[in-house]
Structures are given as C-alpha cells and as structure tokens.
Amino acid sequence: MRVNKLREIWAEGGTAVNGWLHIPSSWSAEVMAHAGWDSVTVDLQHGLAGYQATVTMFQAIGMTDAVPMGRSTWNDPAQIMRLLDAGAYGIICPMINTRAEAEAFVGACRYPPMGYRSLGPTRASVYAGADYAQHANETIVTLAMVETQQALDNLEDILATPGLDGVFVGPGDLGLSLTGQTGMDMREPALAEALAHIGKTTRENGRIAGIWTPTPDIAKQMMALGYQFITISTDTRLLSTAAKNIVEQFKR
Amino acid sequence: MRVNKLREIWAEGGTAVNGWLHIPSSWSAEVMAHAGWDSVTVDLQHGLAGYQATVTMFQAIGMTDAVPMGRSTWNDPAQIMRLLDAGAYGIICPMINTRAEAEAFVGACRYPPMGYRSLGPTRASVYAGADYAQHANETIVTLAMVETQQALDNLEDILATPGLDGVFVGPGDLGLSLTGQTGMDMREPALAEALAHIGKTTRENGRIAGIWTPTPDIAKQMMALGYQFITISTDTRLLSTAAKNIVEQFKR
C-alpha cells in the first residue's frame, strides 16, 4: 500500500505543511498539489467543492506525492467514508467537542473491529494499491477539530481516543467561542493562550497538533508551539490577495 | 444597454488592466472579478475552461463591474458568436495574420450590415438589457491578436479593418515567431523592438493596443509604450506562485 507521507514526516518528528483547497476545480487542485505542500486538503466544510468535484481533485492530486486529505462538512460517517473510498488519506473532522464525538469520528475511519467503516474502497484501492483494505486502519490519518471552549475543556479526554492521530485547531471558531469576536486575531490573549495550551498538551500526549494559519510567520510561531501539521491560507485567499496586489501595484 | 467600461476608460485616454482566467471555475472567476481588474478574460485558447464552464464564469463576473471578455480558441465564428451570446463584452481572437482574417473576425462580432453575426443574444440581453441587439455593434470590443512576423508585416492593414477596435499581442508566440525561442523574454531585442513598434503604430492609427504581460513592472513598461489594455499574469500563475512562495517561506 502506498505510504502516507504524513506519517513518515511525523515519525521523524517533523512538521508537515498543508495546502487548503476551496476552489472546486481539479485544475487548481493539481496546481496546488505541485506547489510543494506535504499534503493538500479539500475543505468540504467552508470550501466550494461538493463530492463530485472532490473526486476529480483527489485524482489530480494523485499525480504528485502530496497527501490527499479531506475536511468533512460535519461529523458525518456517511460522508467521511465516501471521502476515504475516494482516496482521502486523512480526514479533518469539524466540531469535535467530546470524547464520544471523537470516538464516533474515528470509528467512521476504521474498519472493524477498530471502527465501523463500511468495506468498499473503490477508488482508494486504485490509488493506494490492492492491499488497501488490510492496511487502511494504520494508514489513514484522523484529526479531530478543537474549536470551542467545550472541546478545550475535554482536550485530554479527546486526545486519549484510541485510533485518533491528533487534533486540528480552527482558530476562527475557537476565537469566536473564547472571545465572542469574529476577527480571528491569533494574538488575542485568550486565544493565544489556548493555542499554546493545545500545542503543548497534544505533544505531551504523544499526538499530533494541527492548525490553520493565515501566514507563514504565524505558521512558524505555531510550529514553535509544537504544532506538526500546519495549514497556511487557502487557494482562494492566495489567489485573491495575489490578484489584488498585482492590480494595486499596476495602478499605483 | 449596460455600458462597456473599457470604452469609457479608452474614451478618456486611460489604460485598462485585465485579469486572465485559466481555472475552469465560476468561483475563482468571481474572486478574480472582485480583485480590481477593469475586465477579466476567460481564455478558451490556453486556459482549461470549455464553453459550459465559461457561461457560469461570465455569470459570476456579472455581479461586478469588471467587463467580461473571452479569448476564443481560434478565428472561429461559431465559437465567437456563442461567447457573445453568453454575455462576453469583447473578444480577443488568436492568430490574425492578414486583413482578410481580421475582417472575418470582426464580421463574426457584428450584426448585419456591419458583419454576419447571427441574431440570438440569449444571455447577453439579460446581462446587458433588452435593447442589446440595437447597441451591440457599438459596444462589443474586438481585439485581433498579433503574434507572428506575418501579422507584424500586415499591422497597418489589419488596424485599418472597419469595426476592429485594436490588436492584442501574445508575446510568447510573437517572440517564438521572431526569435525561435520559447522563453518569452520580453527584453529580447527583436521582440522588444516589435512591441514598441506595435504600441506606437496602433496608437498612431487611433486604435487600442493590448498585450499580455507577466508582471506589473513589465505592464507599466508596456503602458509607457502606448498599450491601453494590459493583461497581467493568469489566475493559475498567481495561485501557483503564491503557493510556492508560501511553502518556501515556511520551509526556509
């Protein structure tokens, strides 16, 4: 079975940098997959791609060694299983606030007896190899999103979920939960403190901490806090910012 | 009928900056249309969008005041008319090397008696208004691509084509024709000289010179040469470059 490059990076104590796909197009996905990210994630929650586009995006990513990941729209086993069957090598699941939710999430990603994933890895076994079903449980990465005060309170309990590889912080939602502000300012004290706590606690529990960040500078700060799976920006923001800059430079 | 903002800019002697769409997605098109470009062009020749995606891209652009344009794949009247019927407010047509080709191109964009465009502006009359058919001939912009030695030789003849608004330089193809090199180096003397000549000649003939450029700096150089319709980069290049920079900044 094709290895999961993320596991190799983490086995060496390294940090992976992850691209974030909001544009529902196999072409932009192919371009992103060639940009040097260790993995690229189709974000079905806040991105614009539905299931069908996601499949073509995974196919386009398959030409590279960037690991194809999916963020599900919710803790929805049916959708999570579909993403895995389509070749996702990891799932980031939103709004995991309790141990029970974490177990439900992980269970959807693991074949029995570890979980309750249904057997039928139609595209996955083409992408990964004919022995996919035997090795999927050890290969697929599972990251539970921590984005509320409640999740923060339950952090160690969530981290102890068998089969869970780590957590992923949505700083926008977490900041909104902690501060009531929508500005996603990661230097805001209450949020900053929580981010440090999550990074430290996760590492101490031998799991992977992941997070979304807006810039490489903040990404490096998060790496310093122990985060080992770091998303920077989105395809849409990169495109929008670059275009606005170009126009401004020309018109200036 | 909705005015063509490009004509307004040019009437005041101004220069328009144009975005270039290669990603076949109405979402990336919407993002680009909001970035400040005066117009955005769906490039059907070297981009990845087919006709159906192009329609949704024109729709997404329609929310903004960026002018929707299309580059046709060829001097193909059927396709040109479809793009116009779908709401394109201008056409950039590749590989116009002779006056006869320019006339065929312009004729496809104009209703009789000025041309031979077929009547049926299905979406155009929704985008532009019910009086579209009466005013389309004066509103639609036509730009003939000059990208070979032959076109250069016939430049003044092409510029004199009735109903043609101007020319558009493809520096890659023109450079390849003039120098045999595929590198698209716009400082290469033979190409640089031709670019200056086209800018000057077009302006002297009262027409609009347009061009594709890779960066704002070169765009400004072209403006100094008289170009009044300047494309900078493509959505794909902007995304690819921005992503590679981010990854590199992080990994450095």
Place this chain on the structure above:
Amino acid sequence: MRVNKLREIWAEGGTAVNGWLHIPSSWSAEVMAHAGWDSVTVDLQHGLAGYQATVTMFQAIGMTDAVPMGRSTWNDPAQIMRLLDAGAYGIICPMINTRAEAEAFVGACRYPPMGYRSLGPTRASVYAGADYAQHANETIVTLAMVETQQALDNLEDILATPGLDGVFVGPGDLGLSLTGQTGMDMREPALAEALAHIGKTTRENGRIAGIWTPTPDIAKQMMALGYQFITISTDTRLLSTAAKNIVEQFKR
C-alpha cells in the same frame, strides 16, 4: 454588509413574493432572478439541484437584487451552513415539529453565542461584503417548516424560538398529515382551517408566515390570511404548464 431585502419589505409590513427553483441550472436561475420575484429559493429538498449546481445558481442570482434563499433537504446543520457560506441569505428548513428542532435549526444559522454556526463565510463575504461575519446573525432569515399535525400543535412554542424569523407552510405535506390525501387541495376544510390558524397565530406572535402556493389567486388569499412570504409555483411547473399550453393551443 449587503442588506437583506426581505427584512426591508417586512419592516414596512409588506409581503414578499418568492420564486422556487427546481431546475439545476445557473441559466434558469438567472432567468428566474430577473422575473421580478423579491427572492428566489433553491429547493434542495424536492428540486433537482445538488450543492455544486446550487453555488452557480446563487452566483447567477447575485447579479440581481432578488434575495438568494435555500431550502435545505432536512434539518441538517452541515448542509445549512454550506448553503449560508455559499451566499444564501435565508434558509427554509423542512419538517420542524418541535421547539427543540427549531432551536437546532436556528442555531445552525447563527454564529455563537446565538448559535453554533461554524465561521468561514467563504463566498458569503464576497457576495455580502467583508463585514459579513459581524452582521450575519441579524441578516440571515430563518423559516421553519410547519407541515404536520405535530408542528401545528407546537406552533406557538416553535414561534417563540429565539432567532427564528417565522414559519413556512408546506401545504402538500400538511394536507397529507391532516387529511391523508396527497392532492394538495388548499380549499379542503381541515387544511384551510389550519392555514388560517397559522397565518393568524404567526402574525399575532410578531413573526413571519410563509407558504408555497400553486397560483397567484391562492397566493393573494394567503396574503389576506396574514402570510408575508409567498412562493408561487416552481420553475418546473411554470415551464411545463406553459409548454403544454402552447402545444395545445397550436394543435387545437
């Protein structure tokens, strides 16, 4: 932030007329959005559009001042949030039978602390403006569907749900629940009585009553009963009826 025209109409005590989209096409959506409706709703429950088509339909609607709405397939927070992120300015949610269900529905449409909507208004902030997240809670319209005897029994309780703007009657399902008939005859006494009761009760509770109707005549009757958000027919019915009439007129 772009205002929600529906709120303006209701603030003046007016009644909004709403178009209903079943055809999965951005073109028919654009045509409908230009027909004079105050809002148009992509019906994901009984219509033929999936998520990806819905996005392009919202884009096409964005060119007009018709308010883009979505009817979700179910009381499904993941889907509701996706529709909102894609630019829906209101959600009609099927089969709300209890106060708890109403609260779950409204919570999915409101950012904390009013609800539990996840932060990431990718397209919404392009459609509505950069300050979308600050004002979304007051802008997005939430209508809970009342379509069973149980919902009728719980009507006042449902109407008292904080953050709920009103209810929307599905006369087909309500009639089936009340009478056991599938014919959707709105003059049937048990149904007619319920419709009058809902219109009156909703208005007395300071909320908005909405309903689907087959014809302008019945729509006016509903307006007389206090309904302020009235859907008439569907794109499919309009097209089918018009086509059948034309053929019949010709063949007669």
Place this chain on the structure above:
Amino acid sequence: MRVNKLREIWAEGGTAVNGWLHIPSSWSAEVMAHAGWDSVTVDLQHGLAGYQATVTMFQAIGMTDAVPMGRSTWNDPAQIMRLLDAGAYGIICPMINTRAEAEAFVGACRYPPMGYRSLGPTRASVYAGADYAQHANETIVTLAMVETQQALDNLEDILATPGLDGVFVGPGDLGLSLTGQTGMDMREPALAEALAHIGKTTRENGRIAGIWTPTPDIAKQMMALGYQFITISTDTRLLSTAAKNIVEQFKR
C-alpha cells in the same frame, strides 16, 4: 431501427410542432419532452448547452417519443457528426446560403457514398437500435437554415440538394438581412413576403419548410403558408414570460 416520427408525420402531409431547448439541463429537457411536442431541438447555436450537457438532454428526451434534434452552432461537420453519434435524429444547420454549403451540410449527415459522415454511432445505435448504421441515411432529417437575402436568392438551388429534407427559417436573422431591423417583426412586409415565398416554394419542390415562431398564433399562420415543421418559442422564453406574468398578477 427506431422510426423517425417526423418522417411519419410528413408522410401523411402533417405538420410537426417542435420545442426549443436553451436551458443546459437534462431536467428541463425531460420536462419539455413530456409536454406534447413532436420533436424537441437542443439549440447549440443560441442556447446555453454545450456538447456534454446536450448528451444528457438527448438521454432525457429518449424516454419519450419526442424526436431529439440538434441545431448546430455552424455548418461544422465535426460537431454535426458528434450530435448525430449522440443520438440526434435531425440537424438544423445555420446560415446555409449556397448550394455548395447545403451539400457540405448534408454530406456531414450521410454515410458514404451519399456523404462523408464518419462511422461510429456510439450512442445512436443504443438509442435507435443495432441496425442504425444501415438505416441512418434514410432516417436522419436535414434542415438547412435560410436566413439571408443570399439564401433566398438561392432557395430553389438549395432545395434541390440531394439528401436535403428541407429548409428552416430563422426569422430574426432573415428579417435583419432583409430589413436591417433586429426586432423580428414577422408582419413586416418584406419579411412576411419572404416567409410566404419560402413556404410556397419549398412545398412546390416537395421539401419540408420549417420555421421558428414566437407564438401559437403566428405558428398557425405559418402552417397556413405551408410550413410543416414549426418551432414555437423557447424554454427560456416560456419560463421567463410565465414567471413575469405570475409575479405581475400577484403584485397587481
């Protein structure tokens, strides 16, 4: 091989009524195909459907006995052959002005030795039956569009083209050619005279005259002039008009 119902109607001296598809959706196509039209035509010239959508529209039509037709974007043999291979039972070809153009068009629709159509009826042989290739030449309907003064001048020559079934009038383009007006007023004397002439001449030459009309009344007038294949309105116009009427009736 599945019979072509149009040929049966014409064999009995009857007149066929044809629906016109501009919405790129298999669902609206299915709805139109069930409305009673003898045939329905996907208009690739002024409609919004590209090739891929057209295939699904032909499939949806296949459930009914309405004959699937295509209007090509141009006298383009490659596209015409694709439409036929996808199951079109007839082609309406725009802008046929000369006998040579008519011959080129007909040749694209007929297998050798009658024409130069390439053999490979992939979907056609599923829709029509395994013996499609043997009978296609006698089954497929070919209608050349007469929409200019030049075509009018060459009418009898065009009608004499071997293998051509008839002509189809585009009154918008023909009116524009004859009168210089874009209003498509079919009562305008010069146009009205031409329409009468075409109907009469075509019938005298034993061929089928077809035409697009906006209303059943005008359609009946054209039938009286000898036209035997009559299109009335388009799906888009039917939908748009019906929706505007409904809104107006309600708001009145």
Place this chain on the structure above:
Amino acid sequence: MRVNKLREIWAEGGTAVNGWLHIPSSWSAEVMAHAGWDSVTVDLQHGLAGYQATVTMFQAIGMTDAVPMGRSTWNDPAQIMRLLDAGAYGIICPMINTRAEAEAFVGACRYPPMGYRSLGPTRASVYAGADYAQHANETIVTLAMVETQQALDNLEDILATPGLDGVFVGPGDLGLSLTGQTGMDMREPALAEALAHIGKTTRENGRIAGIWTPTPDIAKQMMALGYQFITISTDTRLLSTAAKNIVEQFKR
C-alpha cells in the same frame, strides 16, 4: 403509475438480477441499463456518483425497462427521499442493525400515515406518471442491508418491520464483521453459514433476500439459497477485468 418490474418478478416467485453502477456517468448507466439486468442500482455509498450525476443516470435508465434503484450512503432520510423524488423505484439502505433502524429507513420511503416521507415527487411523477403519489407506497421497494453480527442477531425482528420488502446482504462487511477478514471470501464457513441462514430465514418470513455477488456462479449458488435479488459485480469491476484480460491476451 408505471409498474415496478421487480414486484412482478417476485410475484411470480422469480429472481431478479441487478447491475451495480459505480461510474458517475449517464452514458455508462445507459449502457448498463441496456445489458439485460432486471434492475440497475446507483450505489452512492461505495460508488463515485454524487447526487447530480445520479439524476442523469436515472434519466438514462428511464429509456429502458430496467428498474432504477439507489443505494443510499447511509440511513439518511433526506438523501433517501431525494433519490425517490429523482425517480428511484427502490432503495437499498446500508447498515441496518436493529428494528428501530429498519423502521426509520422504511418510514423515509413511505408517505404518511405509513411513514414520514415528504411529498414532492418532482421527477418521479414524470418518470412514473401523474398518479405517483397515490401508489408510491405500494410500488417503491425497500431493502435493508444486513452486514453485521448485530443485524444477523436481529434478523427476524428486522424482517418483521411493516413496509419492509426484504434485506440485502453486503458480504464484504458481513464477512469482516463475522471473521475479521477483508477478503470477502464467500466460501469462508462462518460467512457461508450466515448467508444460508439469511436466505432461508428471509424466505420463510415471506420477504425478499438480496445480495451482492462477484460472479454468475456465486450468484447461482445464492439463488439456490433462496435469494431473489442478486447483484453481480459492478460496472467498474466489469470494465477493469475486461480491459486487463484484453491487454493480457494481446501481450501474451
């Protein structure tokens, strides 16, 4: 209302053979529907088709008398109702382990008072006829998947669910549940015994037993065990195997 051919086959004590669609294409669906299967099922769980493609696949199937079926991704009433509204004449629902789950599934497929399906059979009433709503409850087939030890334990209880037509065995998941192996070897004793038990028990309870099988030989064995709805292979496997065989035969 169009009859459900499956019910006719079963009424005569016969066995239906079912094709399984994983390729998200209306063309491959049309080809499969013409291959002689009594029914064809779009598998949304492990196949690659999302909702939008599924609609076009149902349309393509509609040209034939093969019964269109859907396997839902989960016991999800919203999705099940959408598939039915789109014209599915039967639903196979994964992972039904208890009587309560079976009742929830069946309820989603039946209009009140038998269930809680919402009224709005948009495409179904075109495919099946205008009287669809009156007869749907007796026409739509419901098959609950038995694929765990728990389901096996609850088999008779599940079979007794009012309105349930039968069960459908997923041998891969059932084998994994019973044996811990992913190989889907239907001769493995524990699995073989269970398959025999299900066939026998279901028949004794007057319900229909269905199953997926890899080959015609195993299909016949299952028929001998009492199974009356037998899927053989998938479109993907058929294509993949045939292609590999061809290449191997040539290279040998």
Place this chain on the structure above:
Amino acid sequence: MRVNKLREIWAEGGTAVNGWLHIPSSWSAEVMAHAGWDSVTVDLQHGLAGYQATVTMFQAIGMTDAVPMGRSTWNDPAQIMRLLDAGAYGIICPMINTRAEAEAFVGACRYPPMGYRSLGPTRASVYAGADYAQHANETIVTLAMVETQQALDNLEDILATPGLDGVFVGPGDLGLSLTGQTGMDMREPALAEALAHIGKTTRENGRIAGIWTPTPDIAKQMMALGYQFITISTDTRLLSTAAKNIVEQFKR
C-alpha cells in the same frame, strides 16, 4: 521533460497496445489507465467526452505511466492545440486524405518553425515538466487517420509529411469507403488487402502504422502485418459485452 513511452517502445521496434475511452468520466479513465495499456486515448470524435471531461480524464491518466492521447473530432487546429495544452502526448486526427491535410494537422501539433502551434502549454507543462515547450516538438506523437480510398491512394505522400509519426486506420470508415458496407468486417477481401498494404507500406517508409481492432486476435493479426500501435475495443464495448455476458450466464 517526461518521456513519451510510445517513442521508447517504437525505438526498440516494439508494438504498443492502446485503450480507447468513450465514457466521459475521469473514474472510468483512471480504471482504464491502470489496466496495462501502453497508452489510452480519449476519443472525442465518436466518444461521449467533451473538452471539460477530457481534461479530468487526462488528469486521472496522469497518475499512471500510460500515455495520454486524444483523437480529435476533426482536422481542427484549435481543438488539437487545446488537447495538447491539456496534456495529450499524442493526437490521432480523423479523415486525413491528402498531403496538404496531413501538413495542416502536423503543423497544429508543432511549435514554429516546424509548425504553427500556439505557445501556452498550461497543463502540459505541469504534467510533463517546465521544459515542455523546448521538447514538445520531438515528444508529441502525430498519427493521421487513413480511412478512405483517397487516403489510400495518397498513402506514401501522406507518410512523407515532415513531422508525421505515422498513420492510424479506422477500419469502419475505410471498409465503408472501399466496400460500401457498414459491418466493419476486417476479413472482407478489399479491406483486408488494404490493411496489409498500409501496414507494409508504412513500415517500409519508416513510420508507425496504427489501427483500431475489435479483439485481441485481430490485434495480433495486425501486429503481424506490421502495425505497431494497436487499439483494442473501447471502454463502452468492454463494459457492454461483459455486462451482457454476465447477465446471460446467470439467466442461462
């Protein structure tokens, strides 16, 4: 630049076996690309894939070392260039009957000064590498279809076209041209003789002879005649035949 495996095979005197794609789906394309073919060709002429689907099919093929090829709908430079820009490593062009047509075809595939291909290998340079433009002329394979008596008469002249790699026989069209029959019987004497002649003549002229064949047996016969690029069947035929066989085996 990524090598073209076909050229490697031919450099060693070998024969390549080619898969033929008619299903417009990136999933069936991915399955075919993994079946062992040396190359797979998206057939835009008689297949069901339009341009947009073709791009996703090329992406799916890109994961394997099967060479992505395209058959154009016609000798249409605009389309041929688009296929190349999308990553096709070879073009099969229909209906090349004269040397002039062959030169026009080859010119569309070669950058100046060898041809007139326009510079802009958007996806090709991602698939093949950043140095694509420098090496494309030597890498892209060009095969002209010989499918009429006229082409047969001009065979040596066509084969002498500079830059042309070889010819490809469409036995259906060639048989129809030579015998007037649509049955595509490759044992029919006139056709068989022509096939032998083409194989021999092409090899003697140092070019590659290619052909479509229905079965491995006939493919081997063609190899014996000197053919070095052999297509066997199509995805549609493989699927249809396999499905019909399965059903028949079960029902027998």
